[in-house]
Amino acid sequence: MVLVFVLVGILVLALVGVGLVTASRSRRPTRKAPSAPRVGPGAPAAPAAAGEAPAAERLEEAGEPERVPAERPALRDRLGKARQLLGGYLDGIRGKAVDDATFDELEEALLLADAGVATTSRVLDDLRAKVRSGEVEQTPEALLAALRADLEAMFAGDEPTLALGKEDGPTVWLFVGVNGVGKTTTIGKVAARQRAEGRKVVLAAGDTFRAAAGEQLETWAERAGATLIRGSDGADPSSVIFDAVAHAAARGADLVLADTAGRLHTKVNLMEELRKVRRVAERPPGQLAEVLLVLDATTGQNGLVQAKQFLEAVGVTGVVLTKLDGTAKGGVVLAIRGELGLPIKLVGVGEGVADLVDFDPAEFVAALFS
Amino acid sequence: MFETLTDRFEGIFTRLRSRGRLGDAEVNEVLREIRVALLEADVNLNVVKDLIERIRARCSEAELSKSLTPAQQVIKIVNEELTGTLGGEPLKIRYASRPPTVVLLAGLQGSGKTTAAAKLARWFKQQGRQPLLVAADLQRPAAVEQLRVLGQDIGVTVFSEPTAPVTVARKGVGEAERLGRDVVIVDTAGRLAIDDALMAEMTAISNAIRPDYTFFVVDAMTGQDAVRTAEAFNDALALDGVILTKVDGDARGGAALSVKEVVGKPIAFVSTGERIADFETFHPDRLASRILGMGDVLSLIEKAEREYDSQVAEKATERLMAGQFSLEDFLEQLQQIKRMGPLQGMLGMLPGVPKDFRNAKIDDKDVGRIEAIIRSMTPDERRGRAVIDGSRRLRIAHGSGTSTTEVNNLLRQFKEMQKVVRSMGPVNRLVNGAKQKPTKGKQKGSRFTPSSRSAR
Numbered sequence: 001m002v003l004v005f006v007l008v009g010i011l012v013l014a015l016v017g018v019g020l021v022t023a024s025r026s027r028r029p030t031r032k033a034p035s036a037p038r039v040g041p042g043a044p045a046a047p048a049a050a051g052e053a054p055a056a057e058r059l060e061e062a063g064e065p066e067r068v069p070a071e072r073p074a075l076r077d078r079l080g081k082a083r084q085l086l087g088g089y090l091d092g093i094r095g096k097a098v099d100d101a102t103f104d105e106l107e108e109a110l111l112l113a114d115a116g117v118a119t120t121s122r123v124l125d126d127l128r129a130k131v132r133s134g135e136v137e138q139t140p141e142a143l144l145a146a147l148r149a150d151l152e153a154m155f156a157g158d159e160p161t162l163a164l165g166k167e168d169g170p171t172v173w174l175f176v177g178v179n180g181v182g183k184t185t186t187i188g189k190v191a192a193r194q195r196a197e198g199r200k201v202v203l204a205a206g207d208t209f210r211a212a213a214g215e216q217l218e219t220w221a222e223r224a225g226a227t228l229i230r231g232s233d234g235a236d237p238s239s240v241i242f243d244a245v246a247h248a249a250a251r252g253a254d255l256v257l258a259d260t261a262g263r264l265h266t267k268v269n270l271m272e273e274l275r276k277v278r279r280v281a282e283r284p285p286g287q288l289a290e291v292l293l294v295l296d297a298t299t300g301q302n303g304l305v306q307a308k309q310f311l312e313a314v315g316v317t318g319v320v321l322t323k324l325d326g327t328a329k330g331g332v333v334l335a336i337r338g339e340l341g342l343p344i345k346l347v348g349v350g351e352g353v354a355d356l357v358d359f360d361p362a363e364f365v366a367a368l369f370s
Numbered sequence: 371m372f373e374t375l376t377d378r379f380e381g382i383f384t385r386l387r388s389r390g391r392l393g394d395a396e397v398n399e400v401l402r403e404i405r406v407a408l409l410e411a412d413v414n415l416n417v418v419k420d421l422i423e424r425i426r427a428r429c430s431e432a433e434l435s436k437s438l439t440p441a442q443q444v445i446k447i448v449n450e451e452l453t454g455t456l457g458g459e460p461l462k463i464r465y466a467s468r469p470p471t472v473v474l475l476a477g478l479q480g481s482g483k484t485t486a487a488a489k490l491a492r493w494f495k496q497q498g499r500q501p502l503l504v505a506a507d508l509q510r511p512a513a514v515e516q517l518r519v520l521g522q523d524i525g526v527t528v529f530s531e532p533t534a535p536v537t538v539a540r541k542g543v544g545e546a547e548r549l550g551r552d553v554v555i556v557d558t559a560g561r562l563a564i565d566d567a568l569m570a571e572m573t574a575i576s577n578a579i580r581p582d583y584t585f586f587v588v589d590a591m592t593g594q595d596a597v598r599t600a601e602a603f604n605d606a607l608a609l610d611g612v613i614l615t616k617v618d619g620d621a622r623g624g625a626a627l628s629v630k631e632v633v634g635k636p637i638a639f640v641s642t643g644e645r646i647a648d649f650e651t652f653h654p655d656r657l658a659s660r661i662l663g664m665g666d667v668l669s670l671i672e673k674a675e676r677e678y679d680s681q682v683a684e685k686a687t688e689r690l691m692a693g694q695f696s697l698e699d700f701l702e703q704l705q706q707i708k709r710m711g712p713l714q715g716m717l718g719m720l721p722g723v724p725k726d727f728r729n730a731k732i733d734d735k736d737v738g739r740i741e742a743i744i745r746s747m748t749p750d751e752r753r754g755r756a757v758i759d760g761s762r763r764l765r766i767a768h769g770s771g772t773s774t775t776e777v778n779n780l781l782r783q784f785k786e787m788q789k790v791v792r793s794m795g796p797v798n799r800l801v802n803g804a805k806q807k808p809t810k811g812k813q814k815g816s817r818f819t820p821s822s823r824s825a826r
Contacts, residue, residue: 111415114593117406179616179644180480180589185510209644211519212512219511233519264619268709296480300412300593302621323479326562328595351479351509 098138103128106147113329113368116301119338123150148365154334155361158343162190162318164255165287170202170248172241172256172286175320176274176310177294179262182322184213186294186348187257188220189356200253201226204244206237206277209261217259223353227253237261237273238280245286256286265309278314292345294320297330307336321359322348329368397429400444411661413624414597417631425451449658456630457654461611461638463497466582469552470502472543474579475613476572476603477587479560482615484513486587486641487557488520489649490613493639494553495526502551504542505530506575509559517557524646527551535559535571540578556581563602573606583610585638588629590617596625600632611638614652618643622661682706695791697784698752701744708737742770743780 103124110120127147130136136146165171173190175183184207191201203221205228207213214230221228229247231240241258248256258281263270282288293316295303310316321330324347333344344359401422408418428447465471473490475483484507491501503521505528507513514530521528527549529542539556546554558575561568576584586600586609603609612633614626617640626637637652686699746769750756758766758781760774767774 108415111409112594114412114595117409178591178619180482182480210516211523212516215512215515216510264616266618266620296589296591298478298589298593298595298599299591300621300625301410302412302591302619303593305620306591323562326478326595327564327598328593332593 098131098140098143102140102143106143109369110331113331114300114303115331115368116304116335119331119335123147126150144369148369151334151365151368152361154337155344155359155364158337158359158361160343160345160358160360162292162345163289165289167284167287169285169287170245170253170256172245172258172281172288173290173292174241174258174260174278174281174288174314175292175294176260176314176316177262178264178306179210181262181294181296181299182348183207183262183294184216184220184259185351186292186320186322186346186356187217187259188224189348189353190346191220191224191226191257192353193356194255194257195225199255200248200251202244202248202251202253202256203228204241204256204258205230206240206259207261208233208235208237208240213259213261226257227251238277241277242280242283245281245283249285265306265313271309271313274310274314290318290345291316292318292320293342294322295330295333295336297321297324298326298328299330299332301332301335303332304335304339307340307342311340311342316342318343318345320344320346320348324367325349325355330364331368333364394430397426400429401426404448407662408624408627411622411624412591412593412596412628413661414594414628414631417597417628420631421451421455445662448662449655452627452658452661453654456627456637456657459636460651461636463583465499465552470543470546470554471552471583472579472581473553473555474539474576474581474584474607475555475557475587476584476607476609477560478562478589478599479510481560481587481589482641483507483560483587484516484557485520485646486585486613486615486639486649487517487555488524488526489641489646490585490639491521491526491553491555492524492646493649494555495524499553500551501526501553501555502542502546502549503528504539504545504554504556506535506538506542506556507559508532508535508538513557513559520646536574536578539575543579563599569602569606572603576607584608585611585613586629586633587613587615588625590614590623590625590640591619591621592625594628597628597632600629604633609633609635611635613637613639613641615641617641617657618648623657624661626657627661695788696753697744697747698749700784700787701741701752704737704741739770739772739776740780743767743772743777746770 106127107120107124110123111117115123124147127136127143127150130146131138131143136142162173163171175187177183187203191203194201201224203217203224203226205214205217207217208231211233214228214233218228218230220226227247229240229244231237231243237260241256244256244258247253258277260274260277261270263274265271278288278291291314293307293310295306299306307316307319319333319336319342321333321344324330336342337344344364347357347359347364349355349357404425405418405422408421409415413421425448428451429444432443432447463471475487475490477483484505487503491503494501503517503526505514505517507517508530514528517530518528529545530538531541535558539558542556543554546552556575556579558572559568561572563569584607586603586607588596588600592599600609600612612626612629612635614623614637617623630637637654637657640650640652642648642650682702686695686703689695689699743766744752746766747758748756751758751762751766756762763774763777763781767777770777
């Protein structure tokens with residue numbers, strides 16, 4: 001305890017001077033006072049009170065959804081463009097003898113793909129050991145193949161499927177992440193997919209902070225043919241999700257997709273807010289089956305920190321990697337999978353309603369070196 | 371927690387025997403560490419290579435100075451090199467002689483263009499200008515609506531119409547002329563650098579409105595790809611500056627360095643939070659320390675600024691400066707600190723805290739015991755007006771569920787602390803100290819260590 005006291009003392013002295021520099025900021029400003037949630041135009045004028053007869057039909061007539069093609073685009077096809085630009089990146093090492101330069105090239109490729117220093121050194125050290133022991137042949141092609149196999153093996157056993165609740169009542173999938181990674185867009189795409197598979201979907205506009213986030217989700221609800229439950233701007237996100245679950249339960253919907261405001265994982269109070277959202281989403285009749293971290297493929301090493309913090313706060317169950325249709329490789333998910341054991345579930349490859357594909361380790365790893 | 375570079379360097383240099391010049395072997399070892407640190411901070415690999423060569427050249431030239439340890443000297447070189455790369459000529463906005471001054475924002479999806487547009491508008495307003503916002507992002511659902519709401523919050527008119535981005539941009543500038551606005555900020559849809567159609571549209575917008583300033587908006591969390599994206603946007607648009615967003619997170623922001631190297635244009639603004647007011651001009655030195663993993667003091671300050679109740683802090687500071695720091699003040703500060711998260715994490719951010727301290731296992735429950743002890747005291751005891759004798763100590767121990775030994779320890783430690791407080795003089799020095807160069811931060815931190823040592 002003495003030690004703790006000393007440490008607290010150090011902190012007090014350091015912080016007391018620092019704390020007064022500017023005014024405190026402990027809460028986000030709210031725009032308007034909260035009021036009762038309203039139901040978006042996906043189901044026009046549906047009463048918030050649950051259990052009324054016409055409600056079920058209203059879900060059916062929830063607009064003419066955009067068709068999601070039965071054939072989903074493969075990651076391979078969507079990467080065509082980005083690949084072309086980088087084509088033959090590793091041509092330099094092909095057909096030559098294996099030496100230090102070969103390993104340098106591989107290291108460079110991994111580092112440039114945002115794999116991070118730790119992951120890169122680890123997989124390359126393994127590879128060197130295998131070459132020494134004769135397990136891997138001394139040709140660049142064999143080296144590359146072995147490396148790809150190693151990386152793919154990191155995702156062994158993962159299934160890109162999203163879990164559904166086992167009991168009665170709507171399944172809840174919660175989407176979390178930092179600002180601007182594409183949470184709302186991802187929800188729109190997931191909703192369209194689930195609708196195409198015949199499920200009744202309710203979207204919960206839990207981002208009550210960012211201006212017009214609700215409107216953005218509303219557009220997606222229309223596109224996907226899902227019902228939208230909204231609160232007013234600045235309302236408690238937990239209450240919106242609570243209402244959405246109640247609404248879904250009353251109308252016999254299968255799935256609630258809960259949006260949340262983007263938040264940096266360093267903001268203590270906002271992470272607290274998210275914990276509360278999770279607790280509310282868990283409450284019956286809702287069954288929280290997935291907490292999905294949405295991660296931008298352009299993110300660098302901070303992605304691992306994000307994943308750690310969100311995992312610790314709300315028990316993330318899987319990752320959605322967005323914007324992989326650009327030149328960014330999203331290599332940080334290697335560290336996320338390796339260190340935290342979080343499976344990668346889905347990959348976003350564009351702005352269209354159908355631009356969402358299942359994560360495929362082989363394609364992902366191939367793209368790292370393309 | 372990330373070991374600061376200084377710590378790693380100290381380790382390398384303790385083996386350093388020859389004085390006078392840095393040996394090649396040591397330099398190589400140090401450079402390897404720097405390389406890892408820069409890569410971990412998301413500086414692009416090719417940019418890292420260039421930087422390392424420049425640093426190597428300077429290290430081998432450098433005479434060891436008397437006042438600095440070799441580690442400090444290398445840090446100084448690295449820091450100067452980074453600051454130099456990030457800095458250069460700061461951007462000075464020159465307003466068009468024939469208004470309006472046209473500003474165009476471009477960037478990837480989700481980099482924060484729309485928010486940056488509103489923040490920039492507010493900044494121009496503060497400079498005494500009358501800006502107009504133009505929402506030319508017709509792609510993302512509700513992007514126009516988002517800018518409208520933000521515009522309303524800051525009292526800036528937003529122009530848009532559901533036609534085509536190029537048309538909206540052109541008409542927007544016309545609208546600014548009609549309304550007599552002297553600055554017009556055009557927000558555009560996020561796009562990938564490899565999307566030829568959208569990049570062509572971007573060029574078309576640029577040609578239609580002939581912007582005075584084109585800013586590339588980039589997320590501070592961006593990884594290696596920042597270089598490629600910045601290159602592509604620079605080729606298409608001839609950028610004038612960079613706006614770095616989301617720097618309020620804990621990303622080390624190496625992307626800024628990459629982008630600066632590639633584009634060669636200044637980082638004009640940084641976006642430091644979610645409120646519209648969280649927007650400031652760029653300080654190269656702060657980011658340089660942060661990239662090196664030494665800017666944690668600044669993160670700590672920022673955290674304190676956010677979570678600390680300024681009134682409580684102000685009051686405590688006054689008392690501290692008057693040398694009247696009491697247990698009551700201490701308790702109040704403790705509450706504030708608790709709001710900022712686990713102690714262990716915060717301690718890791720302080721430079722100059724000895725390693726064995728930093729690695730000590732800290733149980734936040736012990737903080738609760740300290741609180742309990744202080745709460746079991748009478749107001750007079752807390753304010754130091756009553757002498758806490760044996761029977762009072764026993765009462766306090768009973769009241770807090772601790773032992774008299776623990777109460778004794780706490781009182782003794784507190785007395786030590788008060789001594790430090792008195793010897794420290796005005797706290798201003800502390801505040802300034804925290805904002806100085808990181809190498810100084812080390813000294814600042816060590817000022818605390820005597821009391822810590824005697825405490826053990």
